[in-house]
Every structure is written in structure tokens, then in C-alpha cells.
Amino acid sequence: MRMKLLALVALILIAGAGCIGGWGERTTSPSYFPGYGEFNAGNVLVGTGDNMRDYYGIVVPVNRTVTLRGLVFAKEYRVSSAGGEASTGYYGGRVELRAYLGEPGRHSSWSGLESKLRPVSGIEVGITPETLEVEPGKNGTFEVKINTANATPGKTYYLYIVASGEEGWKGWAVVEVITWATENTSP
Incomplete structure (x- = not known):
């Protein structure tokens, strides 16, 4: 009976070692995005001139066209591992931009916001370019x-x-x- 118990313990230790990378071997865990895409990365700004914000208000007469600048930057994030070490990552890479209409208010979660978004209607909106690259030290700009x-x-x-x-x-x-x-609402 004792031999069976020792064999079972040894088998569990060997299986466990295979799952965590082996004995004495240091493994690095990947950096996961905080919220796994659920929360606003907070790296999109719009506005005019030096006045760029994540919430921007404008008053526009009917029959006018306005152009705003936009910026997406590679925002840094840190993820701590169970061992207390932190790894750094960036919200960056290839980015697609889309415009939607929604409701007033500040939404920080994608699941709370997504169901309230709808296609743009009543006004016309164009984003140029619709796809861009963002990396540390290189912001993506759009109109x-x-x-x-x-x-x-x-x-x-x-x-x-x-x-x-x-x-x-x-x-x-x-x-x-x-x-x-x-x-006089003519352009």
C-alpha cells in the first residue's frame, strides 16, 4: 500500500512539473492585456490643434463639414505575475478605426458599450485612414x-x-x- 501511495505521489509530481515547465526551470508568462479587450485602452484622442481629448464636444451648423484630428498611441500596460514580477506590453500593432453612434455617458467596458452602438445615420462620417499601425514611439494619426x-x-x-x-x-x-x-444654411 505504501509503495502504491509513493508511486501515486511521484506520478502527480512528474505530471505537475510538466504543466509548470519543469523543476528548477524559470518560465516567463506572456503579457496579457488587462481586461482581455473588455476595458477601454484609453489610447484614442480626437480634437483640433493641440486640444485633443477622449471626449470632445463641437457645435456645428447644419449643412457644414468639420474635420477633426485623431490620434491612437501605443499605451503601456504592466501585468504582474504570481511571482511578483511585472512584464510590460503596449496597446499597439495594426489598428482598425470605425465610427458608430451611441448614447451619452462614459462607458469603460466594451460589453456595456457595444450593445448601445449603432450605425451612423443623420450625419455623415468618414475616417481616413481606416487602418493604421501603432507602436511605441510611433503614434497613428487619422482624420x-x-x-x-x-x-x-x-x-x-x-x-x-x-x-x-x-x-x-x-x-x-x-x-x-x-x-x-x-x-442661411448654405455651405
């Missing part, structure tokens, strides 16, 4: 053109600019577009 030709005067549109990294992270910024009618 957002907003055309209010078909907008309802007095309506507020909450435009979400969403960056999706090919590694699974998401970041977004909001542009609050308030439209108004002028006596």
Missing part, C-alpha cells in the same frame, strides 16, 4: 470628417470613434456633435 447636411437641427449626436487592435484590445473616444440651424 474624422463630419458632414451635417442631413442632420436634424438642435439634435445631439454622440459619435464613438472605436479603435480595434488586431491583438484584441479596444479603445474609443467620443465626439459630441450638437447641430443647429442658421438663417
Whole structure:
């Protein structure tokens, strides 16, 4: 009986050693993105000139087109391992940009935001380029053109600019577009 117990303990130790990389062998764990793409990476800004923010408000007359600048940067994150060591990673790589309409408010989780997003309507929005590369020391820049030709005067549109990294992270910024009618609404 004692021999069977020792054999079982030895088998468990050998199997366990294979699962964690072996005895005395130091392994490095991969850096996982915090939230695994669930939370806003906080690396998307929009605005004009030096005034770039993650929440930007503009007032635009009907029948006008405005152009905003956009920026996606490689934001650093750190992940601690069970041994107390931390590894560094970046929200970067290939990024796709999309525009959606949503509801007012600040959403920090993708699962809370995604169900509230819908295709853009009432205003026209173009993002150029729609795909870019981001890495530490190299920001990705883009333009957002907003055309209010078909907008309802007095309506507020909450435009979400969403960056999706090919590694699974998401970041977004909001542009609050308030439209108004002028006596002469010709461009």
C-alpha cells in the first residue's frame, strides 16, 4: 500500500512539473492585456490643434463639414505575475478605426458599450485612414470628417470613434456633435 501511495505521489509530481515547465526551470508568462479587450485602452484622442481629448464636444451648423484630428498611441500596460514580477506590453500593432453612434455617458467596458452602438445615420462620417499601425514611439494619426447636411437641427449626436487592435484590445473616444440651424444654411 505504501509503495502504491509513493508511486501515486511521484506520478502527480512528474505530471505537475510538466504543466509548470519543469523543476528548477524559470518560465516567463506572456503579457496579457488587462481586461482581455473588455476595458477601454484609453489610447484614442480626437480634437483640433493641440486640444485633443477622449471626449470632445463641437457645435456645428447644419449643412457644414468639420474635420477633426485623431490620434491612437501605443499605451503601456504592466501585468504582474504570481511571482511578483511585472512584464510590460503596449496597446499597439495594426489598428482598425470605425465610427458608430451611441448614447451619452462614459462607458469603460466594451460589453456595456457595444450593445448601445449603432450605425451612423443623420450625419455623415468618414475616417481616413481606416487602418493604421501603432507602436511605441510611433503614434497613428487619422482624420474624422463630419458632414451635417442631413442632420436634424438642435439634435445631439454622440459619435464613438472605436479603435480595434488586431491583438484584441479596444479603445474609443467620443465626439459630441450638437447641430443647429442658421438663417442661411448654405455651405
